[in-house]
Amino acid sequence: MVKLLPNVYGYNNPFSTMEYADLHKIVIAALLHDIGKFSYRGGTPLSDIFAEIDRDQTGWTGSHAKWSADFVHRVLKDDLIEDLVLHHHHPAGAEHKHYAEIIQEADHISSAMDREPREGEGDVRTEPLKSIFPCIAQPQGTGNTKERYYLPSILSLDENPFPLTMEDVTRYQTTLTRSYDILWKNFMREAEILIKNPHPDTVTALLKRFTARIPSAVYKNEPDIPLYDHAVTTAAIAHCLTVSENENPFLLIQGDLSGIQHFLFDVDTPQDARKGMAKRLRGRSFWLQLFMDAVVNEIEETAGLFAPSVLWNTGGKFLILAPNTPTICRQVEAIGRTVNQHLLDRLGGRICLVLAMVETDKEGLKDFQATSIRLTDETGRRKVRKFADCIVTFTATGENRPLDAYCSVCGGVLDDSGICQSCKDHASIGTRLARARYCVRSTRNRHPISFQEFGLRTSYRLTEEALPEPGDDIFSINDTRCQVPGGGARGSMFIGNTVPVVNNDILTFGNIADLSHGAPRLGIIKADVDNLGRIFAFGLPKEKRSISRIHTLSDQFQFFFAGYLNRICQEFVVFHDLCENCRAKVPASERTLITDKDENGASGKQYVLYDTEDVCERCRDKAVSKFYISYSGGDDLLIIGPWDAALDLANRIYEDFRRFTAENPEITLSAGLAVVSPRLPVSRAVALADDLLESAKINGRDRIAFFDFECVGWRDGRNGYERGFSTLLKSGKDLEEGIKKGVISKRTIYTLLRLWTQTYDDPSTVSFEETTAQRIRRKRYLPHLKYMVVRNVEKKNRETIEQMIIPVFPWIKLPVYWASLRMRTDKR
Incomplete structure (x- = not known):
C-alpha cells in the first residue's frame, strides 16, 4: 500500500501530497549518485546497456553516473532511482526531470561547500583519502603541515585506525586499484541487504562502512572529503529542497542535554548507594545515550526525516538538517516542551533538553561557520531559560512516606524488593550492555527500555541475537556489519561498553581496585579534547569550513572515543578460569581472589583472576578487561580501573590519540587522574578527577594532573x-x-x-x-x-x-x- 507523505510541510507545497515512496527514493538516489566513482576505481566493467551511453546523456562531467546507474540496475532494480543517478549531471535527459534537478542542485551545493580546487590534476590510482587533521590549526597556530592518508578500507574497529604518511602508502602499494577492487567486491556482497526497497538508513549505514575511507573527488579537487560524507550531506540537502519551498529552505536543529554530570554522579545519600553502583553507573550513562537517540528519532518520525538528516548525535548533543517549514518548527518546539515537562516532573529538573533552531538559505549553508555561530548563540540564550515553557507546580504533591522508603541513589520510591524501579532499570541496562551485540529500536513495538513516560514513542531492547520483530530497527554494537534481513532500518553504533565481566556479572569497584598491584586503589581517568569548540568553529581554514568537513571531524572523534577506546581497554586484561597448565605458570603475586556479593552485600562464590600474558590460545577467550568505561563519546571519556593500570592506560590513550590526529600539535588532550580508595563514593571520586582535569586545563592544556594536583605535560x-x-x-x-x-x-x-x-x-x-x-x-x-x-x-x-x-x-x-x-x- 502506498503511504502518502503527511501534510506537515504546509502552505501550497506541491510535494505535500507526493508519494512517500518518491521522497524515499529521492534520498536514496542522492546517497548513491556518486557510487559509480567507487566501482570505476576498482576497474568494474559496465553492463552493455550502460557502456553504450555517451556523454550527451550523462553530461560531460558525469561519466561516473553510468557506473552509479549500473549498480542501481544490478542491485536495487529500481527505475526511478536508476533514472536519477544516471542523469544527476544532465537532468534534461531524465524521465523524472524535476527530481533529477533537485539532486543536481543538492550535489552542486554540497560540492561547492566541500571541494577545494587543486594545482594540477590528481590520480585516483595513487592518491588515497587525505586525513582532515593535518590542516587544522587554531587562529594563533599553524597546525601540522605533513599530510596523512587512509588506504581504501572498511570502517571497522578491526582495521588500522591511524593515517599514514605518503611514504608509508607507497611502501604498502604502488597503485590503489587493487585495494578498490577488493573493497568493491566486499561491498557488492554485503549490498545484497539492499534488495527489495531498502530503507534509506540502511543505505546510509552501508555507505559509511565502505566509503568513509575513500575520497569523494581526486581529479580536480583535494581528496580530503570522504565519499560517504559527500553522499550524506547531498542526501540531506536534497531532502530539504524536495520538501521546502521557503526562500530559506534549510532548518538547523540543535539539541543539547544539560545536566549530564549531575544526573550521572550526584546521589542522594552517597554512603548508602555503593552497592551495585558499577552496574547502575554504566546503565545510567547508556540510558542517557538512548534518551538522546529517542529525541532524535521522535523528530525524524514527526518530520519525515531519514538518517542523512542527522549530521551528528554524540556526547549529549545533536545537529539535524531539516526542511524549513512552519509545521516542522512547531512540532520541534512541541517535542522539546513535552519532553522537558516530563523531565521536570519525573526527574526534578536534573537534566534539561535545550532545543534551538535557525533557518538559512543556500549561502548560509555554504558559510556554515557563520550559521553555526548563530545557532550556538541561540542555544546559549535558551540554556539560561531552562524549563521556561514548562508548568511549574509549587504545591506539595505525592504522599508522605518514611525516609527509608526512598531510594538512596535517586530519591525514588522503593518497591517491595527494596530497589526503586529507575535504579533497577539502570542496573539491568548496565548488565545487558556488557553482553549485547545488537540494539533494537522501535516506535511501534514496546521494548523493555521505553521513553514513553517522557513523551517519546521510541523504545529499545539490548540483545545478543538479531531477532527483530516487524517494524523494528536494529543496530549492531561496535561492528559496522549489520546483515540482518527485514524491513526496518539497519545500521551500527559505536558505544564505549567495555566493562570487567565474570560469570555474567560486572565486577564491583572494590573488585576492580583489588586488581591493582600493591595498594588496592581505583584510578579515575577523566579526559577531553582541548579547545574543541574552537577547533570546530575556527580550526579548519575558512575556505574549508563546510558541513561535510565538520561531519567528518565529528565522526572521527566519535570513532576514537566511542569505538576505538574499547580496543585499547581490552588490551589491559586479567584471565578467569585458566586451564591447569596456564594456571601453574602464574605466581601467587599475580592472582587476585574475588568474592561475589549480592545486592545486600552478602558474600557468595569466590574465584581467582590471573594477571598474566602467558596463556594458551584456548584460554585467550577467557580475558577480562581491567577497565570500566563509564562513558566515552564525542570528545571526552570517564574510565575507572585499577590505579596502576589506569596510569598506563592514560598514557596509551594520549599516544594513540596523537597518532590518530596525525600528530597535529593543535589537537591535544588533557586529563585528570584521581587515585582513590574504592570506599570513596563514586560521585566524590569523579568530582576529584574533574577538579584535576580542570587543573590540567588551567595550567596550559595538553597536560595531565594527578595525585595531589601535580600537573605535567604528556x-x-x-x-x-x-x-x-x-x-x-x-x-x-x-x-x-x-x-x-x-x-x-x-x-x-x-x-x-x-x-x-x-x-x-x-x-x-x-x-x-x-x-x-x-x-x-x-x-x-x-x-x-x-x-x-x-x-x-x-x-x-x-x-x-x-x-x-x-x-x-x-x-x-x-x-x-x-x-x-x-x-x-x-x-x-
Missing part, C-alpha cells in the same frame, strides 16, 4: 629539561624494579619525597610556566641527594641510581608515588 618539554608523564611513569617503574632488586630501599624512596618538598614545596601563586622554570633552575637538592645516595646505596650502584633520579627529580612525586603504592602489601 611528553618531555622541548627545552630538554622538563620531564613528561611518559618519562616519569617509566622512572617510577625503574624505581620499583630497583626496590625489588635491593638496589635502593623503600626508606630512601620516601626520603626523596621529603627532599623534594624541602626544595620545591614553598607557597607560590606563580604561573605553571614559572613553576616549571623554578624547578629546572633550583639545584640546591643536589648535595643532599648525593649525600643520601652515598649513605644508602652500594658504591657499584650509585652512578646508576643518580642517573635514574637526578634528571627527573624536579618531578619526582609521580615516580615515588608509583613505587611506594606498588610495593605496599596491605592487600594480598
Whole structure:
C-alpha cells in the first residue's frame, strides 16, 4: 500500500501530497549518485546497456553516473532511482526531470561547500583519502603541515585506525586499484541487504562502512572529503529542497542535554548507594545515550526525516538538517516542551533538553561557520531559560512516606524488593550492555527500555541475537556489519561498553581496585579534547569550513572515543578460569581472589583472576578487561580501573590519540587522574578527577594532573629539561624494579619525597610556566641527594641510581608515588 507523505510541510507545497515512496527514493538516489566513482576505481566493467551511453546523456562531467546507474540496475532494480543517478549531471535527459534537478542542485551545493580546487590534476590510482587533521590549526597556530592518508578500507574497529604518511602508502602499494577492487567486491556482497526497497538508513549505514575511507573527488579537487560524507550531506540537502519551498529552505536543529554530570554522579545519600553502583553507573550513562537517540528519532518520525538528516548525535548533543517549514518548527518546539515537562516532573529538573533552531538559505549553508555561530548563540540564550515553557507546580504533591522508603541513589520510591524501579532499570541496562551485540529500536513495538513516560514513542531492547520483530530497527554494537534481513532500518553504533565481566556479572569497584598491584586503589581517568569548540568553529581554514568537513571531524572523534577506546581497554586484561597448565605458570603475586556479593552485600562464590600474558590460545577467550568505561563519546571519556593500570592506560590513550590526529600539535588532550580508595563514593571520586582535569586545563592544556594536583605535560618539554608523564611513569617503574632488586630501599624512596618538598614545596601563586622554570633552575637538592645516595646505596650502584633520579627529580612525586603504592602489601 502506498503511504502518502503527511501534510506537515504546509502552505501550497506541491510535494505535500507526493508519494512517500518518491521522497524515499529521492534520498536514496542522492546517497548513491556518486557510487559509480567507487566501482570505476576498482576497474568494474559496465553492463552493455550502460557502456553504450555517451556523454550527451550523462553530461560531460558525469561519466561516473553510468557506473552509479549500473549498480542501481544490478542491485536495487529500481527505475526511478536508476533514472536519477544516471542523469544527476544532465537532468534534461531524465524521465523524472524535476527530481533529477533537485539532486543536481543538492550535489552542486554540497560540492561547492566541500571541494577545494587543486594545482594540477590528481590520480585516483595513487592518491588515497587525505586525513582532515593535518590542516587544522587554531587562529594563533599553524597546525601540522605533513599530510596523512587512509588506504581504501572498511570502517571497522578491526582495521588500522591511524593515517599514514605518503611514504608509508607507497611502501604498502604502488597503485590503489587493487585495494578498490577488493573493497568493491566486499561491498557488492554485503549490498545484497539492499534488495527489495531498502530503507534509506540502511543505505546510509552501508555507505559509511565502505566509503568513509575513500575520497569523494581526486581529479580536480583535494581528496580530503570522504565519499560517504559527500553522499550524506547531498542526501540531506536534497531532502530539504524536495520538501521546502521557503526562500530559506534549510532548518538547523540543535539539541543539547544539560545536566549530564549531575544526573550521572550526584546521589542522594552517597554512603548508602555503593552497592551495585558499577552496574547502575554504566546503565545510567547508556540510558542517557538512548534518551538522546529517542529525541532524535521522535523528530525524524514527526518530520519525515531519514538518517542523512542527522549530521551528528554524540556526547549529549545533536545537529539535524531539516526542511524549513512552519509545521516542522512547531512540532520541534512541541517535542522539546513535552519532553522537558516530563523531565521536570519525573526527574526534578536534573537534566534539561535545550532545543534551538535557525533557518538559512543556500549561502548560509555554504558559510556554515557563520550559521553555526548563530545557532550556538541561540542555544546559549535558551540554556539560561531552562524549563521556561514548562508548568511549574509549587504545591506539595505525592504522599508522605518514611525516609527509608526512598531510594538512596535517586530519591525514588522503593518497591517491595527494596530497589526503586529507575535504579533497577539502570542496573539491568548496565548488565545487558556488557553482553549485547545488537540494539533494537522501535516506535511501534514496546521494548523493555521505553521513553514513553517522557513523551517519546521510541523504545529499545539490548540483545545478543538479531531477532527483530516487524517494524523494528536494529543496530549492531561496535561492528559496522549489520546483515540482518527485514524491513526496518539497519545500521551500527559505536558505544564505549567495555566493562570487567565474570560469570555474567560486572565486577564491583572494590573488585576492580583489588586488581591493582600493591595498594588496592581505583584510578579515575577523566579526559577531553582541548579547545574543541574552537577547533570546530575556527580550526579548519575558512575556505574549508563546510558541513561535510565538520561531519567528518565529528565522526572521527566519535570513532576514537566511542569505538576505538574499547580496543585499547581490552588490551589491559586479567584471565578467569585458566586451564591447569596456564594456571601453574602464574605466581601467587599475580592472582587476585574475588568474592561475589549480592545486592545486600552478602558474600557468595569466590574465584581467582590471573594477571598474566602467558596463556594458551584456548584460554585467550577467557580475558577480562581491567577497565570500566563509564562513558566515552564525542570528545571526552570517564574510565575507572585499577590505579596502576589506569596510569598506563592514560598514557596509551594520549599516544594513540596523537597518532590518530596525525600528530597535529593543535589537537591535544588533557586529563585528570584521581587515585582513590574504592570506599570513596563514586560521585566524590569523579568530582576529584574533574577538579584535576580542570587543573590540567588551567595550567596550559595538553597536560595531565594527578595525585595531589601535580600537573605535567604528556611528553618531555622541548627545552630538554622538563620531564613528561611518559618519562616519569617509566622512572617510577625503574624505581620499583630497583626496590625489588635491593638496589635502593623503600626508606630512601620516601626520603626523596621529603627532599623534594624541602626544595620545591614553598607557597607560590606563580604561573605553571614559572613553576616549571623554578624547578629546572633550583639545584640546591643536589648535595643532599648525593649525600643520601652515598649513605644508602652500594658504591657499584650509585652512578646508576643518580642517573635514574637526578634528571627527573624536579618531578619526582609521580615516580615515588608509583613505587611506594606498588610495593605496599596491605592487600594480598
